[in-house]
Amino acid sequence: MKKVLFAASVYSHFASFHKPFMKMFQQKGYEVHAVGSNSRNRKDELLDIGVICHDVDFDRMPFSKKNMRAVKKLNELFSHHYFNLIHVHTPTAAFLTRYAASKHNQGKILYTAHGFHFFNGASRKNWLLFYPAEKLAKRWTDGLLVMNEEDISLGKRLGFKENHNMFHVHGVGVNLKEFHDKQGELIDIKNELGLISENVIISCIAELSPRKNQLFLLKNWNTIVDQCPNAHLLIIGYGDDMEKIKAFIEENWIMNVHLLGYRKDIPSIITASDIVTLVSKHEGLPRCLMEAMAAAKPIITTNVRGSRDLVDNGNCGLVVDLGDNEGLIQSFVRLIEDKQLRINFGRLGHQRIQDYSLGNVLNEMEEIYSRYV
Structure with missing residues (x-):
């Protein structure tokens, strides 16, 4: 039986983004395998759809002893299995898997860059560490998949050629059917939080981490609430910055903020929201903004790659430069106070997101995969 392997640092990456693509291979008769760490307890979601899982504990820091053990496990895996195709994700897992596979005469290898760690504005450390690593790994990479304009330029700098061995895809896709109007659920979330119909809900859905930059919004939130006391901010997600946030x-008596943690009802929360925001320091192509556009919600986001690829400033949302406190405040006040503008932005965003539908991305990926298997 033909086999395909997906590799990433954690199984939750696949559970969140790649199950449709795994199912696509299964429907074509492939045996689907995955390697990753079970740090967020979502391995069962892969096992439930018949994916064969191989636990490999990766460390984000490339030179850790944990990654030496990871390479040993990968070598054992490749000694016992031949994979017709290997599709790797997340920088460290992608590098180590490509390295190990190259020593064992495996099939073709594809790498999806969900946002290179070296980018315009990245630290010198990131450029010194990750750019040479990707330059080296190019020799083990048959095809590169990128999701935004800046990464296309970086891929060319690495030596890939667009539409030859580098392909621009519309992210991981968003299921538009999940975001039909759900007025009943809108009432439920407001009831859950003790809010009234006049309240304006702003949702920020992201891992709680320095990269996602929630503190940029929180430092300005009281000023926004002073001008718009009916505004309520929902922070959805978990991460290392939970206690800090x-x-x-x-300590700062931030008003009208609700920390909801991990939620499984994200489509319902987005549908219940009036505005969706993401204030990251850098992105690849953020799924939560695609989902907001699928639900016809206006967006306020930062001027970083990925986010600006999705959101046309002044068209389907507002784009704010990193660190522009006044610009952030003005953008929120403007949208909170202008319901018709929110409706207009949401409608235009919904039109714009059609190319990013899951069905369209499945077709894109099927065409790319067919080049290699």
């Missing part, structure tokens, strides 16, 4: 909210 909780402490900041408490």
